[in-house]
Amino acid sequence: MASIMVKREEPEGSMGGPVFHPPLYRQRYSEVINISRRIKAKKVIDMGCAECRLLRMLKREPYIEELVGVDYDGVLLRMSEHVVQPLTTDYLMPRDNPLQFTLMQGSIAEPDARLTNFDLFSCVEVIEHLDPEVLERVPLCVFGVLQPRMVVITTPNSEYNVLFPGFSGFRHYDHRFEWTREQFRTWCLRIVSDYPMYSVKLSGVGDPPEGREEVGHCSQMALFTRDDSDICATNTVGTPYNIVCSVDHPYVRPVTPIQKLCSEAEYYLNFLLKSRRDQLLNIDHYYDNNHPSGYDPSDGTEDNVDISGDTLQIKLTDLLSFPKIKALCSSGEEIRDALTLSSLVELNSAGECAVYPMEEGDSSDLSDDEYC
Structure with a gap:
């Protein structure tokens, strides 16, 4: 399996095509944060957290009480341990609610019992880095076992690549594939067919230039929502992930x-x-x-x-x-x-x-x- 945590710089900004303001990665993260705010997610997972950029932003959200970043590359996770630590300002102005911030090493294709039934599961620009046999196991792990309340998945839209001059191949050397909108739609609909407690809404991030709307967004996005009235019982699973670091942030304990x-x-x-x-x-x-x-x-x-x-x-x-x-x-x-x-x-x-x-x-x- 390829390392999920290959250092993923923003490739779209260096290809000579359309320029995004704010940068595309920030637009993706903003979508995730807006979803978390809308549902007031207390427990959030960022799968394939890379340099923990999204986690840096999520830890400022006051309603989140458990924040977990997961990736396959333990070396880069250890390099990102400082992101987990409270800042001096966190002690001077503590949160109103508790926050446990954890980094874990593990595979998206292997479930861990500690991550079941979270409110939000974020998977931003990750699936295109997975080998076919790993990708095949993702739906069972995420939707069949972990069963988060909401799952947001983004991946490149290959139809947009025609806007990059002289472009061929994939946007990143570690990509195993890049799907068209129809391919991504087919994959998502197969998931909701196999796991009917979920519905899906497809959208995108990174608007196309005026006059080229036919290529769609630069990144395509799927938001899966679980029907709380129809939660399936999960099979007994172990705890294969390794905890790299876990920190409880300071907060003002409510006085009873x-x-x-x-x-x-x-x-x-x-x-x-x-x-x-x-x-x-x-x-x-x-x-x-x-x-x-x-x-x-x-x-x-x-x-x-x-x-x-x-x-x-x-x-x-x-x-x-x-x-x-x-x-x-x-x-x-x-x-x-x-x-x-x-x-x-x-x-x-x-x-x-x-x-x-x-x-x-x-x-x-x-x-x-x-x-x-």
């Missing part, structure tokens, strides 16, 4: 309601504790000018901090006097359950009070001469 309640409860417990200790030591309130919303320094809230033996205790229900806590819950039991996430707050055996060890000065019974 119970986590937010825990954080707010920790803050207000610390506030009440600090206020009570300052009161016992006759220190002006630290929070007098920056007190929490809803707190009135004159209402005696800090008096709810009780001295019990060698501990200070605060009833969890007292936190309900703060509007932010009240907006998150309606009972001390909910606060108790949230504080099970905390490593800063210890509760009494009944789970009704937060307990803090006594510090010097916490007792209101100390006489002045004890400080002499």
Whole structure:
């Protein structure tokens, strides 16, 4: 089998024919990205990822949570490992959603169980690099086993080649074939006949010059869409692909309601504790000018901090006097359950009070001469 990952420069731009703006490869990638945006694809495969150009663009899409590039050439994949790594800006401005970015070495003709049921399978300018016996196995692997929600395949349109002056043969030395539109259409229709859960729409990328519309687009494109109501069970498959690298990108982990309640409860417990200790030591309130919303320094809230033996205790229900806590819950039991996430707050055996060890000065019974 020929290496899928032959370095594929843009051949059309050096043949003396029509010039594309933007370059043809960018137009192809834009088609894939637009499809991914339309369906909000969370899991995307780029088969035959070459220099990872498309992957560089896809990793900026905020809705994608799993991005996999696959190719047969492990050497060039390892040369592209840097593409997978987060940038400095990814740490400074992390994503809202997780992203696992993986490069895998494997064959398009051999399925891997880890790649089943993805949202989008991209195969841009790849099939023309495959030997006949490999190409023959592609439909079963992709449509019969992996069964992605959508598959986009592009390949050169050989009818367009007449627009390249003095051209003969194929556009790239590694191409095994270049199909006419009818040949590509026949191949696509055979796939949807063999795998009826899919339908196909044919189009193209790279418009022909005015007056030469009869040759069609420079690249032809097929978009296969799976009927979700008619998914066939896949056979048991192994995991033959080798992982070259896999990186989890930084993202802002969403705060659950119970986590937010825990954080707010920790803050207000610390506030009440600090206020009570300052009161016992006759220190002006630290929070007098920056007190929490809803707190009135004159209402005696800090008096709810009780001295019990060698501990200070605060009833969890007292936190309900703060509007932010009240907006998150309606009972001390909910606060108790949230504080099970905390490593800063210890509760009494009944789970009704937060307990803090006594510090010097916490007792209101100390006489002045004890400080002499």
